Amino acid sequence: MVKKKTTTLDSIEASKTYACTFFSQRNNDAAPSFCVFAASAGDVLEWSDIERLGPGVQGVQRRENIAKRRQISKFFENEANTIPTAIVIALDQSKVSADENQLTIPITSGPKKPGLVIDGQHRLLGISDFDKNVKVPVVAIMNATDTEKAFQFLVINNKGSKVSQNHIKALALTFKPKDLSQRLKAAKIALDSERLGHVEIINGAGSPFANRVDFPTTKGKLKKIVPEAFERSLQYIESLNLPKLDDHDVQRDFFVAIWKAIVAAWGDAAFSDNCKLTEKVGIICMSRFVVDRLAAMADLDELDLDLSDFAEVASQVTKLLKRQTIEFWNAKWKGSGYDTALGHTKVLEALVRISRNIKDGREWEADVDIV
Template sequence: MATYKYSAIIYRQRDTADQLFCVFPARVGEVQLWATVDRLTPENKAGVQRERKDARVDAIGDFFKADDRNTIPTSIIIAIPRASLDLGGIEEKDISTQPVSVAITIDVPDGQPVPGLIIDGQHRTYGIAKYDSTIPVNVVAIVGAGDDEIAFQFIVINNKVSKVSPDHIKALKLEYSDANLDSRLTRSARMRSSGAPAYLEQIDTQDDSPFKGMLKWPRNEVDAKRSIPLNAFEMALMHIGSKRLDQVGGEEGVSSDFIARFFIEMWKRVKASWPALWDDPASRLLKKVGVVCMSQYLVDTLVSWSLSPYAKIDLTDLNQAGDVVTDILKQQEMAFWTAEWDAASLDTKSGREWVVDSLERIQYNKANNLPWNKNVSLTLGKKDASGE
């Protein structure tokens, strides 16, 4: 039998509550030896946890890498059966709302399932352990909770969490210098002190971003003709967000970090398929019209394919979504982005619709073994950029 010993504080939050709360620090890798995730699946209808999202796990590692001062104070909440916890001689009936210090022991019998069930914090647990399994985390153990209580706590915790308001963040600036707080918020939490998500910072600075250093910002010393306006990315990201690809946001909406990660993964596949367009000054793909229209086309096609009864595509799995993007690009033509277009500017709603229509026609042509530019109106001059 394996045993794990901790110095803890234990109490009963209310005299009328059946379960106890036990609070203690534990190294995250060790937590994984006595606690696991019980996911809700078609085969396990008693599970409470949602599916693991690799994007959220990776985001935890990025948070720790962003700044060596970064820590996560939020507790991992774990349900533990009363029989699996030794309270060091303290009688359960004597535990009240007055916290007491206790030396606890968690027992894991050989050949038996681990006793702990993680009901909140699975992504923090996986993400921190993936970064460094020796990092300690705060644990709140709910001791003696039954299945109904575990399910209740999960629903309450995951539906009542609210974001920190912009006013609250601004209040923090009374104690910290503007530059340091803004810099750390941007690097670590994709936020600014205004509360706005810093998508653009992630796209412009992340090492694996295909647009690193290409945004039209004063700090980027790139050819003005090759830099990309910020609103191109804002429009593309807004379109991704409108599709509700990541449902883990719940009431709070789509995860801003997921949106940026999805965009970067999608365009990584575009660059891997068409690397020459990143070096070709004639490429329209790396202009505003290309970023906006290609993003819209890819996202809409991904959503359409994922809804097909013949395909099982999980768009929250970035690797899977990226593989599908690669397949979609096989029905596109790189030469379209350097071909002569019968329009000088397409930065209008109807102009962008014209480009997307052309991409859809190319997809049709490729799927039916026709010349890629057959009836592609943008290269044939059938209407002008205003769509009239």
Template sequence: MDYPCITFQQRPEQDTIRFCLFEAPVKDILEWSSVPRLSHDKKDGVQRQKSDFRVKGIAKFLSQEARNTIPTALVIAFSKDSYNLKIDPAGQQLIVLNADKKDEVFVIDGQHRLYGIHAFNPNARAPVVGILDASNDEKAFQFIVINNKAAKVAPDHIRALTFAYSNHELEPRLRTAKLSLSKNVLFVQIANEAEDSPFKGQVSLPSVEDGQRWVNASAIESSIAYIHAKKIAGLDDDETVASFFLAIWKAIKETWPDLFAAESRLLTKVGMITMTRYIVDAIDLMAGLLEDIDLSNEEDVILSTKRVLKMQTPDFWKSDWTVAVSDSKVVRDTIFEALRRVQQNIKQGANWFDDVPLILVPSQG
């Protein structure tokens, strides 16, 4: 496979790194490149583990709006002898690549863009910045610099762009990229608008019908803040944290659909915050003990959450309680300790409500 390209040196000195600029279909790129990941048994890898949430997020971004594109180039390192440069009859320089050499061609930056664009359309094209004749040290250096020096656009700059251009067109497009003028509004909007959200069209927002506003918006913000504070491996940006949160609640809704209704204690602010904390703590502990659980993978999060729910019962949320439902630290801690006690009771084969002070009159289903 060959592609028209431009080669250059950024620095004028001799014997410095050469770059090669070109574009190619993402299906081609996956054929002649590899994404070596740094792990305990692969010391020459540079990439972190692939995040299922990020890949799906990029594919969704591209599919949501026909004008959405990703102009940011993939950074790919080419070892010596992994490529050839030639001139075609028209005088155009070409880079020639072969799938047999893919183990010597490493994706340094943009693995999730690559997989996400491919999931959207394998024939879609992506720009590439190639680092030619790169050593392992050069690959590692570029990975560290690129991933630690990248600067996010300041909120004030985004706000200025919004004022300068058509807000009614720009704001919806920003939301498809999971951007917004308000970080708090971002998460609530995703929960209420995403097609795969368990809370779609049910969040307490002015745009939602009165009879459908079952889910407390601030509970979503507080729950995601708790997940951020946990610093769970693989959940290193807003998008993956939001997707992780939605995966947990998707599992809860699939297991306890009857609790997703008006006046449900589970969907109150204190209910959602406490249940999120309980599930997150439990599956984070499970992932730390079991190698086959990856909390950056949606399926693993859903299955792990459902395992935790086997030690709980929806009757807990339907029963009469000894305390009024209110969002205070005392009530949150009381509910959390009650959930732990219910777990112990079910595991031991006792009545789920035994020695649970919170329960006044237990529901029997």
């Protein structure tokens, strides 16, 4: 049964009214009731807070991931793309006015808004960045205690089942495979969890490696880099369990951000015929060298680098490159066999030595054993 709640809306600047449906899943007073309605993303942000875990913060929401927020906004640039998943909000029932099929929410100037986002912060923020007038489905928890809010957050984020890869592939066969694949690629979503799908996206528009991956389907004469170079690099990033990089799509975009900065600094020289930087050994070793240093920056309280802020990541990569040189990758290396575990170790040691040499004002090749 719907629980009616009528409240006089005082001391407010404005209010928003929505047609809605109330219902309860349990027939007892201990369980919360729900209200389902549609509202623009901008509206929801006007009357809802997003509180995050962190120093001095008591809310239930996780820290914002800038990369995920941007992915949502980018996703909506395709006019065919939509997200039907609801935003879950806890509403302070003492601050709203409700009847059988209508809900009025005040927009207050005070420090605490009537709503609190329980799930969907990145969807909400990303959609609002794209166009705050885009509507989102909302499920409001009407009479939740602080404990209930935390409980709902934990349940939603730990008990939800991911769609199996077999199910996804079955859908791809049921519908037009080419159309579905193209749409997923445009949205920068890999069809499955295999890294090869992410390499295909790295080979596409907006990447410094566009049309440079040695796939049979790659058009043009630029292709030269074997897919394994990217697969191994993405695998290394995932293995580090870096903060805010727990999603395969975000890990891929983090990798692309690093290499955009490298290519911006060294230009076409990075892709010259004899340059080892964009061979397998170069991609793997340079990626690992840079990622290790960015990870160290993220761990230092003094720097507290946000690895999901790709603009800041690129800025830090540019600074790191001031102690590196493209000449190393164009130089003749002693012997061969560097595309091995031992070879990779030697290249990484060389990169560390070059960084120290340039910092100390020495010639970059001093004591670099492999040149």
